[in-house]
Amino acid sequence: MLLDTWIPGFIPDLVKAGQVMLALGTGMAIGNMRESGFSKTLKLCLVVMLLGLCIAFFMSFKTLVLTLLALTFLSGGLVAGGVLNKQLILGTAIVCGLGLGSSVLPMSGQFLAGHVLILANLAGIGLLVWGSATLSNWAQHRQTALWPNIGIRIMGSWLLAISALMLALELAGMGSL
Amino acid sequence: MNRFEITSKNLTAFLFIAMGSLIAFPAFAHSGSGMTGGFMSGFLHPVLGWDHVVAMVAVGLWGAFLRAPAIYILPIVFPAVMAIGGAAGILGVPLPYVEVGIALSSVLLGLLIAFSVEAPLWLAAVIVGIFAIFHGHAHGTELPHATNAVSFAIGFVLATGMLHLFGIGLGVLVGRPGGKIAIRTMGGLIALAGFGFLFGII
Numbered sequence: 001m002l003l004d005t006w007i008p009g010f011i012p013d014l015v016k017a018g019q020v021m022l023a024l025g026t027g028m029a030i031g032n033m034r035e036s037g038f039s040k041t042l043k044l045c046l047v048v049m050l051l052g053l054c055i056a057f058f059m060s061f062k063t064l065v066l067t068l069l070a071l072t073f074l075s076g077g078l079v080a081g082g083v084l085n086k087q088l089i090l091g092t093a094i095v096c097g098l099g100l101g102s103s104v105l106p107m108s109g110q111f112l113a114g115h116v117l118i119l120a121n122l123a124g125i126g127l128l129v130w131g132s133a134t135l136s137n138w139a140q141h142r143q144t145a146l147w148p149n150i151g152i153r154i155m156g157s158w159l160l161a162i163s164a165l166m167l168a169l170e171l172a173g174m175g176s177l
Numbered sequence: 178m179n180r181f182e183i184t185s186k187n188l189t190a191f192l193f194i195a196m197g198s199l200i201a202f203p204a205f206a207h208s209g210s211g212m213t214g215g216f217m218s219g220f221l222h223p224v225l226g227w228d229h230v231v232a233m234v235a236v237g238l239w240g241a242f243l244r245a246p247a248i249y250i251l252p253i254v255f256p257a258v259m260a261i262g263g264a265a266g267i268l269g270v271p272l273p274y275v276e277v278g279i280a281l282s283s284v285l286l287g288l289l290i291a292f293s294v295e296a297p298l299w300l301a302a303v304i305v306g307i308f309a310i311f312h313g314h315a316h317g318t319e320l321p322h323a324t325n326a327v328s329f330a331i332g333f334v335l336a337t338g339m340l341h342l343f344g345i346g347l348g349v350l351v352g353r354p355g356g357k358i359a360i361r362t363m364g365g366l367i368a369l370a371g372f373g374f375l376f377g378i379i
Contacts, residue, residue: 017327080253150249157253158334161260165330168264168317 017166018068019103019121023128025075025159026096028152030129031136032078033089038141041090042133045097046126052101053122064103066170071099072163079136079156082149100125215325219332222316223340228279228374229312233337235286235367236305237344242290242351242360247298251305252341256334258306259313263333266317275318278311283371290364293357 026045033041075096078089104121139148223229233255240251265272285304289296296304316333347363350356373379 077257080257146245153249153253154338157257158338161256161334161337162330164257164260164264165267165317165333166327168267169320169330172267172269174267174320 018065018072019100019125020128021159021163022068022072022075022096022100022103023125024132025072025079025156025163026093026100027129027132027134028136028156028159029075029078029083029089029092029096030133031138031140031152032082032084033086033137034084034141035137037086037090038133038137041093042130044090045093045129048094048097049101049104049122049126049129052098053104053118054101055098056102056104059102066167067099068103069163069167069170071096073160073167076156076158076160076163080153080160081156082140082153100129215328216332219329219334220336222319222329222333223312223336227370227379228276228283229315230340231367231370231374232279232282232286232308232312233340234344234347235283235290235364237341237346238348238360238363238367239286239290239301239305239344240341241345241348242293243295243298243301247301248345248348250298250302252338252345254302254306255309255341256337258309259316259337260334262310262313263317264313265310266314267320268317270314272311272314275311275315277375278308279315280371280374282308282311283374284368285371287364287366287368287371291361291368292364293361 030038030041030045075092077083078092083089101122104118104125136152139152223233236251236255240248243251262272286308288294289304320329348360351360370379
């Protein structure tokens with residue numbers, strides 16, 4: 001029973017696409033951070049996600065999907081542009097972490113399957129952020145070949161493009177998120 | 178080994194994968210999963226229009242022709258700006274002469290390749306970005322209404338990226354014996370195709 005709740009909890013139905021994209025974008029943007037600040041920024045983002053979850057308990061976000069897509073657009077832009085500015089990456093990690101944390105609570109404000117689902121979802125998103133951040137940081141700062149770096153930047157531009165299209169479809173009332 | 182050196186083995190594998198992707202994906206269109214509903218709809222949107230295909234391949238080709246960093250900056254710029262054009266199209270923002278702009282993209286990019294024009298990076302990015310808006314807008318306005326936003330957007334962007342990669346794959350031939358002439362000839366053919374689109378011959 002617990003496992004049945006745990007597995008779908010990794011990605012809840014309501015905002016899964018927006019969540020996954022933002023988790024990947026956030027991780028890849030954090031990966032832009034050079035060695036000295038990388039671990040701290042990643043840890044900070046994960047802590048802020050918890051804070052976002054706490055905030056979501058007291059506030060309802062009616063435009064959560066749009067917010068997630070807008071944040072994905074931002075983080076994708078940072079990755080595509082190869083932005084290395086420490087403050088900008090830190091700010092993005094905090095804002096995106098808050099967005100991700102608040103998206104863990106179902107949009108209706110109800111506990112769909114109780115606390116286990118929420119914890120599982122938070123763990124899943126955290127894992128996605130950690131994985132993509134580690135991969136991105138390796139590709140950009142920890143090896144000498146340029147192709148992995150290019151691959152990450154192209155993926156960033158794809159995230160940016162996909163989120164822009166999804167935003168437009170949502171705003172035009174043609175989305176199905 | 179130079180960071181940008183492409184070995185014959187890598188190139189063959191790359192072209193095989195890129196071509197295989199382009200050939201194999203349309204086959205899924207007949208799986209009965211619904212053309213208007215999602216990934217395949219988005220994926221096929223850029224692939225089924227020759228005017229789009231030619232221009233996207235030309236972007237990759239020109240990027241490879243200009244070498245680093247254009248080889249990766251142009252394929253980064255194009256989808257990003259194209260999506261913004263697509264968003265404008267979806268939201269009903271008018272843009273005049275869209276079809277002319279699309280045809281001109283093939284003409285100009287083809288001529289730039291054919292005449293081996295080594296434009297500075299910023300200019301290349303601006304040229305590609307301007308044309309990307311026309312392509313994106315056309316896709317945005319032609320979007321089927323029953324589309325699933327997520328899967329359509331993912332398919333659409335992936336197909337565009339693969340067409341660029343295919344162009345880059347062809348473009349790296351420029352470093353091979355006779356490769357430059359072959360690429361310039363391709364550029365000429367792209368420009369001719371562009372004229373065909375412009376005057377409604379193709």
